[in-house]
Amino acid sequence: MKSEIAQKLSSLNYQFYQSFAADFSETRGRVQPGVMKILKKLTSGQSILDLGCGNGELARQLVKQEFSGTYLGTDFSEGLLKTAHQKNPASEGINFLQLDLTEPDWSGILPPGQFEVILCFAAMHHIPGRDTRVTVCKNIRRVINGNGKFYLSNWQFLKSDRLKKRILPWEKIGLSENDLDEGDYLLDWRRGGTGTRYVHHFSPAELDQLAGDAGFRVSESFDSDGKEGDLSLYHAWEPV
Numbered sequence: 001m002k003s004e005i006a007q008k009l010s011s012l013n014y015q016f017y018q019s020f021a022a023d024f025s026e027t028r029g030r031v032q033p034g035v036m037k038i039l040k041k042l043t044s045g046q047s048i049l050d051l052g053c054g055n056g057e058l059a060r061q062l063v064k065q066e067f068s069g070t071y072l073g074t075d076f077s078e079g080l081l082k083t084a085h086q087k088n089p090a091s092e093g094i095n096f097l098q099l100d101l102t103e104p105d106w107s108g109i110l111p112p113g114q115f116e117v118i119l120c121f122a123a124m125h126h127i128p129g130r131d132t133r134v135t136v137c138k139n140i141r142r143v144i145n146g147n148g149k150f151y152l153s154n155w156q157f158l159k160s161d162r163l164k165k166r167i168l169p170w171e172k173i174g175l176s177e178n179d180l181d182e183g184d185y186l187l188d189w190r191r192g193g194t195g196t197r198y199v200h201h202f203s204p205a206e207l208d209q210l211a212g213d214a215g216f217r218v219s220e221s222f223d224s225d226g227k228e229g230d231l232s233l234y235h236a237w238e239p240v
Helices: 003-019 021-026 033-039 057-064 078-087 130-143 204-213
Strands: 047-051 070-075 094-098 115-121 144-155 184-189 195-200 216-224 232-239
Touching: 003 078, 003 195, 033 057, 033 144, 033 216, 033 232, 047 057, 057 070, 057 078, 057 094, 070 078, 078 094, 115 130, 130 144, 130 204, 144 216, 204 216, 204 232
Parallel strands: 047 070, 047 115, 070 094, 115 144
Antiparallel strands: 144 232, 184 195, 216 232
16 A cells, blocks of 8 residues: 555544544443453553553443553544543543554654553554554564563454445545555444544454564454454464
């Protein structure tokens, strides 16, 4: 994918999450079953980095579980971070930071090897371009502890007939199929107005390759979420 196309798609998603932050947050009032499964694996004193933390619902769940470690939630949406702060007022050990994962050196503001657990739920599929995704994961590799775990989930919307009806032609934003990579889609949004988002649909093999290219190995994989329990693909990666 050409860099100017990737930038256009990143800007599209940024504008979406700025414009529809409140409406999107209203649809994310609970932690997904797959995320809950992973949270049960965590121990109380760990240091956690949450990439794409959204409205802070996961942080609130950690507080409910009496988590006593440190948590840093990051997102590129000012609107969603505002909600995250409102949901977690003065929670000890819980902090938030605005951060754009598509910036090539975003990990430079964080100490290397600091985090025992890194989370990236429903965010990697918004990163356009394979090279950019590899760079994102190499940044994650830089800040994860040598014995840490990286958990991520990616939307498997092609398994849903309802969601497949929301796929839009690329011409709607002035692009053509030739501008995109295999697995790239444009989806609409219908709550509080009409919006569009870029989403990449990962195959399991593609995620395995991404892990290896960034210095990880896949240690666990499972499906969860949605009516059929297969709307998200979850992975656990370990640094090698």
